[in-house]
Amino acid sequence: GPSVQFNFDAERLFAKSLRDMRQSQTKDGLVPxxxxxYVQFDWGGDMFRDSPEWGSSSIILGWYAYRWYGNKSFLADNYAMMTRYIDYLGTKAKGHILTQGLGDWYDLGPERPGVSQLTTPGITATAIYYYDLKLMVDIAMLLGQKEDAEKFETLQxxxxxxxxxxxxxxxxxxxGSGSQTALAMPLYVxxxxxxxxxxxxxxxxxxxCQNDTALTAGDIGHRYLLQVLHSNNRDDLIYAMHHRDDRPGYGYQLRKGATALTESWAGLPNVSNNHFMLGHLMEWFHTGLGGIQQDAGSTAFKHFRIEPKMLDALKDCEISFRSPYGKIYFNREQSKGNYQVEIPVNSQCTLVLPKGTYQVNGRAMEVQTVNVKEDHVEFKLGSGKYTITQ
Structure with a gap:
């Protein structure tokens, strides 16, 4: 989701996808x-039809789309589907634990990839269930459904x-097994x-580190691994896990001739070689290297931060994103001490730079300093274009 949103205006596509989910929801509440x-893909029993990590898109996508575009209809139009799906998961849980489904699909283990190999069954499905409930508390409160919110919080x-x-x-x-996914998902949710x-x-x-920074997390766990490492300022590990091309990963796929994302980290020839599921690193390019992140209480990127990471390893970085308010742009030429920033009309940005003395558009910095720490300084910027120099 987030990787798509940073590259495309997907508001109408997401509305359509959620409508498809509503129409596909079964009488007992399952979102397949x-x-x-069009056809029930029930090979291997129900594992390819009833996997909470996929069905929970009916809740997670609605919430993300609301946050990205500021359109509350993503929540209001789909609230009945969301609550029915929560109720359905409750009927499938045993002692509040869910074990059905594919788990961390296509994780990198000793066998041919497919159903999760490395992560204890139940960890990913139950973690997603908990995350669903966590989001439903906020969604219910936004829609004025206080009693529902209390019910979801109790179940959570x-x-x-x-x-x-x-x-x-x-x-x-x-x-559980202590895999990358088994540790990252509980931390994130x-x-x-x-x-x-x-x-x-x-x-x-x-x-x-004990695995020589090699990837093992699959389709479900990989994004949460990235998010947890990033939020704990270990972007250096993200870089170490992804920049090589001599072991399964993005560079390895390119070495094997891939022109699109493949279903497997190893770019296996006998599985899908035009697959969308492992694109989570694109989100980190924007939020980590570029540092563009929406503030917690904001929608549609009206209030956001630019806090670039990996300044010691990657000196120069140029990134842009067209938010609903307009273009957000950040270019750092750290080797020269220059930064260019563009903030859309009616938006506000907190810019985080290494601690130092700066000029804005050739003048001493006049914007309000909101926080100064040992290694960085934060500034408030209103809409406009800025050239910042040390």
Whole structure:
């Protein structure tokens, strides 16, 4: 989703996709993995039809689209579908744990890729279930459904307790099998108790480094791995995991002649070689290298931050994104100490740069400094074009 949104104006496409999900939802509330569901893809039982990691698009996409475009109809039009799907997942859960579906599809394990190999069954499905409930609390409150919000919050806490009882191994600061996905997903969705979060994150980074920073996370886990590393300022590990071309990954696919994303990290010739599912790194190009991120309480990028990472390894970076308010542009020529910024009309930006003395458009910086720390400074910028020099 986010990788698409940074490259295309997908508002109408997402509305259409959600409408397809509504029309494909079954009487008992299941949102199948394919919508429109012209044919039931039920090879291997129901695992290809009933996988919470896919069906939860009916909730997650609606929320993301609302945040991206500021259009509350993404929530209002789909609220009935969302609540019915939550109810459906509740009927499938055993002790608040979901185990059906494909899991971390096409993770990189010892066998031919397919159904998750490395992550304990139930971790990804239950983590997504918890994330659904977390989002539904906010969605219900926005739509004035307070009683629903209270119900979702109560159920969310029950899933939290069941998940940790079932999968958490406190002596090892680990979840389930301890794979990249098994550690990253609970951290991202908020399933790790606060007092254990740092230890579990350190376990994750140790796991990554012990594997020579090679990727193992699949279609589901890869995005959450990127998000957790980025939010904890370990963009260096993201870079280390993705810049090589001598092992399965993006560069490896290119070496094998790929002209589109492939279904497998290894670019296997006997599976799909025009597949959309492993494109999560494009989001990090914008939010990590370029540093463009929407503020937590904002919609449609009316308020956003530009906080570029990897300044020591990648000196120069130019990135743009056309938000609903207009073009957001950031160009850093750090080797020269120059930065160009463009902020759309009626938008505000918090720009985060290395600590120092700056001039804006040839003048001493007059914008308000909102925060100064040891290694960086934050500035508030209104709409306009800026050339910033040290």
């Amino acid at each position: 993995e394919i919508a429109p569901e 806490q029950a899933v939290f307790s069941a998940f940790n009882q079932q999968f958490y191994r406190p002596q090892e600061h680990s979840y 908020g399933l790790v108790p606060q007092e254990a979060q740092q230890a579990v994150f350190e376990k994750l980074t140790t796991t990554v």
